Amino acid sequence: MKKIHLLILQSFIRPFIVTFCIVMFVLLMLFLFKYIDDLIGKGFEWYVILQLIGYQCAVQISMAMPLSMLLSSIMTFGNLGESYELVAIKAAGVSLRKAMTPLFILVGFFSLSSFLFSDYILPVVNLKMGSLLYDVRTKKADFLIKAGVFNNTIPGYSIRAKSKSKDGKILYDLMIYDQKNGAGASSVLLAKEGYIYNSMDNGYMILKLKDGIRYEDSRVNNSKTYDPRQQFTRFKFEETEQKFDMEGFQMKRTDENLFKSHHAMLNLRQLKVYTDSNAMQLDSVGNTLFREVRNFYNINSPYFFPTDSLKPKHLAVVKPFKDFTKEIVPMQERLQVISNAQGQVRYIQDVINNKLPEYELYNEKDIRYHLEWHRKFTLAVSCLLLFGIGAPLGAIIRKGGLGLPVVMAIIFFLIYHIISTVAEKSARDSALEPIWGMWMAIIVLTPLAIFLTYKSTSDSALFDVDQYKIKSQKIITWLKNKLKIIKPADKN
Numbered sequence: 001m002k003k004i005h006l007l008i009l010q011s012f013i014r015p016f017i018v019t020f021c022i023v024m025f026v027l028l029m030l031f032l033f034k035y036i037d038d039l040i041g042k043g044f045e046w047y048v049i050l051q052l053i054g055y056q057c058a059v060q061i062s063m064a065m066p067l068s069m070l071l072s073s074i075m076t077f078g079n080l081g082e083s084y085e086l087v088a089i090k091a092a093g094v095s096l097r098k099a100m101t102p103l104f105i106l107v108g109f110f111s112l113s114s115f116l117f118s119d120y121i122l123p124v125v126n127l128k129m130g131s132l133l134y135d136v137r138t139k140k141a142d143f144l145i146k147a148g149v150f151n152n153t154i155p156g157y158s159i160r161a162k163s164k165s166k167d168g169k170i171l172y173d174l175m176i177y178d179q180k181n182g183a184g185a186s187s188v189l190l191a192k193e194g195y196i197y198n199s200m201d202n203g204y205m206i207l208k209l210k211d212g213i214r215y216e217d218s219r220v221n222n223s224k225t226y227d228p229r230q231q232f233t234r235f236k237f238e239e240t241e242q243k244f245d246m247e248g249f250q251m252k253r254t255d256e257n258l259f260k261s262h263h264a265m266l267n268l269r270q271l272k273v274y275t276d277s278n279a280m281q282l283d284s285v286g287n288t289l290f291r292e293v294r295n296f297y298n299i300n301s302p303y304f305f306p307t308d309s310l311k312p313k314h315l316a317v318v319k320p321f322k323d324f325t326k327e328i329v330p331m332q333e334r335l336q337v338i339s340n341a342q343g344q345v346r347y348i349q350d351v352i353n354n355k356l357p358e359y360e361l362y363n364e365k366d367i368r369y370h371l372e373w374h375r376k377f378t379l380a381v382s383c384l385l386l387f388g389i390g391a392p393l394g395a396i397i398r399k400g401g402l403g404l405p406v407v408m409a410i411i412f413f414l415i416y417h418i419i420s421t422v423a424e425k426s427a428r429d430s431a432l433e434p435i436w437g438m439w440m441a442i443i444v445l446t447p448l449a450i451f452l453t454y455k456s457t458s459d460s461a462l463f464d465v466d467q468y469k470i471k472s473q474k475i476i477t478w479l480k481n482k483l484k485i486i487k488p489a490d491k492n
Contacts, residue, residue, distance in 0.1 A: 004089055005102040011080060012103055016072035023068050027060040028053065038137045052136065055129035062122070062379050065114055066416075069107065070386035071409040077394030078405045086395060096457050100391060107387045115380035119267050127265040134259075154244050156180035161194070169196050174209065176242065189214045189242070199243075207242040263365070263372040275369045282362040289355045293348050363430075370434035371427060378420075378438050385442055386416065388449035392456035416441050 032039070032053075039049065080086045089099050150160045157180075162173035171194040178187035191212030198205055214235040259265060266274060329337050389412055397404060420441035427437025 002094075004092070004094055004099055007085075008076070008080070008099055009102055009106065012072060012076045012106070015075045016068060019071045019075070020064060020068040023064045023071070024057060024060060027064055028056060031056050031060070035133070035137070048132075048136070052129075052132055055125055055132065058121070058125040059129055061114070062118065065110070065379070066382045066386045067409070067413050069110070069383050070390040070413055071406065073103075073387050073390030074394040074397075074405040074409050077391050078397055078399045079394075081395050081398030086398075096395065103387075103391070107384060111380040111383045114383055115376065118376045118379050123265045123267050123270075126262075127259055130259050130262065130265065157244065170194070171196065171207075174207075174212070176207075187214065187216045205244045207244065208239070209237070209242060210239050212237055212240070263368040266369075266372065268373065268376055271369055271373045275366065275373070278362055278365050278369060282359070282366060285355060285359045285362060289351065289359070292351050364428075367428060367430065367434055371424065371438055374435060374438035378442065381442055382416070385445055385449055386413070389445065389452060392449075392452040395456040396452065412445075416445055419444055 077086070080089075086096070086099075090096065147161060147163050150158050152158050156178065158177040160175045161171035164171045172192065174189070174191040174194045176189040176191075178189070189209070189212060191209040193210045195208040195210075196205065197208070214237070216233040216235070261274065263271070263274075390409065393408060393412075394405060397408065399405060420438075423432060423437045423440035425437075426432040427434050432440075
């Protein structure tokens with residue numbers, strides 16, 4: 001390998017690794033900010049949080065890879081241009097295209113790896129991530145008693161403690177309302193002190209109470225009718241235990257098979273199987289709907305038949321008419337004909353309204369399956385495209401570091417992201433075909449990549465401010481000369 005190729009590879013790999021880590025960190029922080037309310041206060045083990053972050057890092061590669069490819073390519077060739085190393089390379093007789101050949105091979109390898117990742121690894125990661133995030137979000141917050149505030153998180157109980165110890169395990173002046181048998185407070189327990197600990201299997205929270213009293217109203221179903229023989233029971237105790245079921249506060253893992261049919265958790269082979277199966281269901285719903293309403297699309301009237309082949313032999317084809325009910329239908333039959341037509345229209349509307357939700361469900365699945373199928377390829381192609389924009393753009397602006405290259409990278413990536421997001425949403429809403437929705441950003445930006453590549457190979461100063469100042473001065477001078485010529489002509 002030539003030293004020039006080795007120099008360019010070393011200049012590219014270092015910024016790529018740094019920018020990839022920075023972008024991944026930013027995307028990870030956005031994810032944590034989004035789900036911070038679902039993570040705090042639920043008592044997760046450290047490995048659950050670490051597992052969730054690891055899965056999210058793998059999911060965010062689909063966005064971090066193109067952005068870091070664009071940013072690192074601009075920084076690499078901007079640094080080479082700013083230090084005049086690109087000029088030295090060209091002076092040595094090596095064109096920019098030949099100097100970029102190893103980078104094209106490297107980026108091609110990254111693109112192929114991203115395609116294989118999106119097809120084989122990403123569906124599995126999405127499955128693990130989706131099931132874990134579902135369990136995290138559905139888990140209840142840990143049981144926590146605040147001093148002087150009633151806690152109603154345990155179903156059927158309302159608990160209040162006047163104060164508690166520093167470690168939170170000992171509660172003082174407890175009041176517990178048992179509401180399991182109805183909405184009213186049929187059972188009230190008062191205790192001076194309570195100690196909290198968990199059972200061996202962590203399935204129950206046990207509250208060891210000391211020096212208290214329990215009041216129970218024995219009325220059946222909290223009846224409000226007066227009963228002279230009703231009982232009101234009072235129990236005094238020195239020490240007792242109250243057991244609370246904490247099953248709802250524990251994190252239970254959902255069966256991952258429930259999420260396997262989601263479009264984001266399928267590879268290309270599985271997407272084809274699900275797409276074919278869904279297409280059969282879609283055709284079945286359409287055929288069922290057609291069979292139910294097709295008889296009503298025929299004109300079942302003895303007065304008119306569109307062709308002689310459909311006309312019974314004992315009837316004649318009528319002459320053309322403008323108003324069927326007035327010119328063809330007799331007066332005594334008009335009301336019945338209109339009533340029958342309205343009934344048929346209502347029947348067709350009912351059939352369509354009943355079948356439409358099912359048809360829309362299968363149609364939405366079909367669109368999402370096709371979108372996901374194209375997404376497997378767009379990730380790889382987007383890496384090539386954004387490198388094709390970033391490398392010549394860095395060679396043109398000839399600025400390194402984290403200043404102008406970062407600004408330019410963010411601008412072009414936002415353009416790419418906005419176009420792809422809007423087009424994909426339009427495809428989901430059936431305004432565009434899935435192929436156009438997923439490839440729209442690449443189609444729009446490919447001519448720009450070709451244009452920038454042409455300008456960089458021809459040593460164009462596309463972003464040279466001085467060049468535009470010189471051209472603008474020439475235009476102003478030309479306009480002044482024109483005005484001087486026109487003014488004497490006006491005086492004459």
